[in-house]
Amino acid sequence: MSRTVVVGAGLAGLAAAMRLAAAGREVTVVEARDVPGGCCGTARTGEYRFDTGPSVLTMPDVLAETFAAAGEDMERWLPLRRLDPYYRLRYHDGSHLDIVPGEEAMIEQVRRLCGAAEAVRYRRFRARLGELFAAEWDSFIDRDMTRLRELARPRALMRLAALGGFRRLDRLVGSHLTDHRLIKAHTFQALYVGLSPRTALGIYAVIAHMDTVGGVYFPRHGGMHAIPQAMAAVAEKAGAQMRYGVRAVRIDKDASGVAAVRLDTGERLAARDVVVACDLPAAHAGLLPEGSGDWRLRRPRYSPSCLVLHFGLDRRLADQAHHTLHFGGRWHSGFAELTSGRPQSDPNILVTYPESDTDAAPAGHATLTALEPAPNLDGGDWGRLAPRLEERLLGRLSDLGYGDLSAAPRLGFDPPAWARLGHSAGTPFALDHRFRQTAWFRPAGAARRVPGLHFAGMYTAPGVGVPPVLISGRLAAERILKAGR
Structure with a gap:
């Protein structure tokens, strides 16, 4: 059998490894860290354990399909629970909106906050989100x-255009809804793709569909890091070899394409296919062989x-x-500040309180995470910005009712810390999703010029988020199996 080497044991690399190993390929996964997960990581301080990556899991069917491709039932390895509410949105005026499961229950939430007429508009808009999806x-x-x-799919493109997919996101949503609070509830997701609602295309309303209609889930045990742990275990069961604490330093090629992967241990792993599932700009800086350049990365535009x-x-x-999202008072100007490279003067803050993750803290204790874009x-000069923004965030959390957390055990990550973890430009959100960095x-x-060299992860299509990176891993595996090198 010809070997496939997967560089990076994040969700994308693990998704590829699970499928390839289950299909009978010889697979070796090389991961520089001591545990699987990549961006979906974990860390401890004292008796507290934290998820250091994504906190929002949507589209669990995509994850279940990944396990099924390896012949396994996800529920056996990774039982999930649906959150209720999915989010709690707290507005600057003191009002709040719970995003809850069920169409009628959600319409009632809208009626309570925004009135009967807006609830009727929301029902129609919810149907439009489903059509876009x-x-x-x-x-x-x-x-x-x-x-x-x-x-180049004319009928599909025409359908998207008819649904408003190529309008700006804020205009699309604003053409259906009138209450600014409800509009914010369905446009803040633009930041997931690194853009403001005024610049993001309407196609990204599908993220609001995933969040508010499809629902948000969480592992019953072990936090979000339980996802890569379960995936790695299934990959091993299928026959993949996991190599932790080992770094790939160079991919060799020969006349027919990929030939081997060199490791920092001095080993040379012969391989006919390689899936690069790590930070892509960093890989282009030394890991990849000659001829593997991509013109799309000549002028990368990174997300905040x-x-x-x-x-x-x-x-x-x-x-x-x-999940509680506290909206600041400056909506459009806040996005403009952020996307132009300045801190938001009145930021939106996502607070995550994984109460059901009881193993993350001692009995009677809990963990809490605050994220500020x-x-x-x-x-920005992060040597100067970091302490100022951290102090401001502590003050904001106190004002929001979380108390004085300045003396609590804590662990922080800012852009320099993300860079030390291997994220280009100090962002864990890769490239933004402007039109010139979307799809093809x-x-x-x-x-194209190095047969057997494949890429997966948030730098490739479909893009950022747990479901997209899982899909990218599946696509890489399918290309390899179809080529049959």
Whole structure:
């Protein structure tokens, strides 16, 4: 059998490894860290354990399909629970909106906050979100965009245009809804793709569909890091070899394409296929062989970054949702500040309180995480900004009712810390999703001039987020199996 080496044991690399090993390929996964997970990481301070990567899990069927491709039932390895509410949105005027499961229950939440007329408009808008999702999923999100012809789908493009997918996101949502609070509830997701609602295309309303209609989930045990742990275990069961604490330093090629992967141990792993599932700009800086360059990365436009503070609490919080988004008072100007490389003067803050993750803290204690969007390393003097923004975030949390957390055990990540963890430009959100970095215009999933060299992860299509990176891993595996090198 010809060997496939997967560089990086993040979600994308693990998704590829699970499928390839289950298909009978000889697979070796090389991971520089001591545990699987990549961006979906974990860390400890004292008796407290924190998830250091994504906190929002949507589209669990994509994850279940990954396990099923390896012949396994996800529920056996990774039982999930649906959050209720998915989010609690707290507005600057003191009002709040819970995003809850079920169409009628959600319409009632809208009626309570925004009135009967807006509830009628919301019902129609919710249906439009479903139409957009259906138009995009099979034709663009769940499809390999390595070849240009996959983008040229006239009927699908015409359908998206008719639904408003090529309008600006804020205008699309504003054409259906009138209450500014409800509009914010369905446009803040633009930041997930590194843009403001005024610049993001309407196609990204599908993220609001995933969040507010499809729902948000969480592992019943072990936090979000339980996801890569379970995936790695299934990959090993299928026959993949996991090599932790080992770094790939160079990919060799010969006349037929990929030939081997060199490790920092001095080993040379012969390979006919390689899946690069790590930070792609960093890989282009030395890991990849000659001829694997991609013109799409000549002028990369990176997403903003974030300041994250993880706290260990000596108490549990009453009536606290798993995810609470506190909106600042400056909506459009805040996005403009961030995307131009400046800290937001009145930032939106996501607070995550994983109460059900009881093993993350001692009995009677809990963990809490606050995330504030921030410029990446392309903007701002972080030697000066970091302490000021951290102090401001502590003050804001106190004002929001979380108490004085300055003396609580804590762990922080700012753009320089993200850079030390291997994220280009100090952002864990990769490239933004402007039109010129979307679908076929995003870095390709395969090197055209180096057969056997494939890419997966958030730098490739479909892009950023747990479901997209899982899909990218599946697409890489499918290309390899189809080529049969």
